[in-house]
Amino acid sequence: MVRVVQQHAGQLPMAGDAEYVSAIEPSDYGALLEDLKRRVHGARYQVQRKANTELLRLYWQIGQTLLQRREAEGWGSRGATNAAVRRRAVRRIGTMITIRPYRPDDRPDIVDVCVRTGRTGLDATGMYSSDDLLPDIYALPYVDSEPELAFVADNGERVVGYVIAAANTRDFASWFSNTWWPSVAGKYDHPTSDAEVHTLASAGDPHRMLIADVDDYPAHLHIDLLPEAQGQGLGRLLIDTLRVVLAERGIPGLHLTMGADNTNAGAFYRRLGFTELASSTPTATTFGMRIDKP
Incomplete structure (x- = not known):
């Protein structure tokens, strides 16, 4: 599956067609991700009001990347368990668009x-x-x-x-x-x-x-x-x-x-x-x- 990421400089890995590797997420990872998303969302619209296209695109891209990671890998899922440590399969990137x-x-x-x-x-x-x-x-x-x-x-x-x-x-x-x-x-x-x-x-x-x-x-x-x-x-x-x-x-x-x-x-x-x-x-x-x- 091809996933999408947007950025000006580096690229963040997303789910893709490749081997599986293990990843460990702390129990509060979902809450941390939700807080980051909330702050990115707020910053994006503060920048939008200032009509700065480059910064607006940057914040928008970060927000989209977070949403895509959540969809691909279940980060911050409301149905996640409260176990201290959760193990899940995370795919390495295949194709990046x-x-x-x-x-x-x-x-x-x-x-x-x-x-x-x-x-x-x-x-x-x-x-x-x-x-x-x-x-x-x-x-x-x-x-x-x-x-x-x-x-x-x-x-x-x-x-x-x-x-x-x-x-x-x-x-x-x-x-x-x-x-x-x-x-x-x-x-x-x-x-x-x-x-x-x-x-x-x-x-x-x-x-x-x-x-x-x-x-x-x-x-x-x-x-x-x-x-x-x-x-x-x-x-x-x-x-x-x-x-x-x-x-x-x-x-x-x-x-x-x-x-x-x-x-x-x-x-x-x-x-x-x-x-x-x-x-x-x-x-x-x-x-x-x-x-x-x-």
Whole structure:
């Protein structure tokens, strides 16, 4: 099992696929962990009020690591016995995935993930006349215009997932239509299918991103994970990381639009706290989330 940890410098070990070793925990370990979590939580929000992104991320990462260790190994479990010493099996780390800010050298991996998940989560390689089409619409304009709102899941060898966003959808739609799309549209002068014609027409429409609720939920996101990175809580971590940065900017709401038939994704977003918006259509569901001010 792949576990997730976030940090800027070193990495803390988590449960993973490897041999078992013994660990001894004192009887008050759970209480100590709960106290540490409580203090980290308080410090995180004190820092948030001061709008210091780097410190905020640090405290947030510590808190997430503690929660993951508790889930993986049962630390501080309310059902634990009160024996003076408890022995348990603790797994050494197998694979580590780090949530970190986007870097320019991630660009090829962003393109690859976008294409390999571009058909409602499935591989869209060869679907259009050029595999550049989906990244040119749904990935690269975001990392180029607002790289500070792009975060990736890195398995140590490559990026296996990402979340990207625009803080102000109205501004982004204007920039996309007037600047970005004209710079790349010439690559697609000879579409080879009806699906490609439709995708190109949608990309060139400056109003396609302006949902009825856009002023209440001005930011929007795209999130994609390769199949091997799914089912491990990475989607939640990526979106939570993005929410912290949007909250610091004072962005009141965040939205996304997905195919109405993608029931698994819909259930995932509902679990995260997104609610379906009135701007949804029979073919496209729009979810929104309010963002608390720091």
